[in-house]
Amino acid sequence: MTADALSRRATLLAGAALVSGCASGSGGSESPPTGASSAAVLARTADIPVGGGRVFEDEKVVVTQPVAGRFKAFSAICTHQGCTVNKVADGTIDCPCHDSKYRITDGSVAAGPAPRRLPEERINVSDGTITLA
Numbered sequence: 655m656t657a658d659a660l661s662r663r664a665t666l667l668a669g670a671a672l673v674s675g676c677a678s679g680s681g682g683s684e685s686p687p688t689g690a691s692s693a694a695v696l697a698r699t700a701d702i703p704v705g706g707g708r709v710f711e712d713e714k715v716v717v718t719q720p721v722a723g724r725f726k727a728f729s730a731i732c733t734h735q736g737c738t739v740n741k742v743a744d745g746t747i748d749c750p751c752h753d754s755k756y757r758i759t760d761g762s763v764a765a766g767p768a769p770r771r772l773p774e775e776r777i778n779v780s781d782g783t784i785t786l787a
Contacts, residue, residue: 707742
């Protein structure tokens with residue numbers, strides 16, 4: 655091979671390696687150290703009222719406490735048209751866009767145009783704190 659051909663080949667290989675690294679997701683972000691927890695605390699259990707709940711807009715999740723000591727979590731995205739629910743009141747999780755309401759016990763539709771229940775989210779409740787699983 656000529657020096658010119660070798661140079662072109664090296665450039666192509668370097669470009670392929672760069673594209674491969676981007677496609678695999680290795681773009682400079684570091685993984686957390688082994689054993690480190692990536693789950694941030696959403697709330698203290700005392701922050702979730704019995705018979706009510708709280709919407710965590712940034713995390714797109716709503717956490718409820720239908721009965722004392724039993725916590726449930728659901729997606730905060732309304733199944734009607736994708737709005738974010740904005741409050742928990744009178745035993746329901748409420749969407750401000752078209753008045754869909756979901757039961758705090760199981761996320762099932764209580765009222766409105768929503769076609770299906772809110773999907774459940776996994777949470778961990780431990781030592782008085784609630785984190786996403």
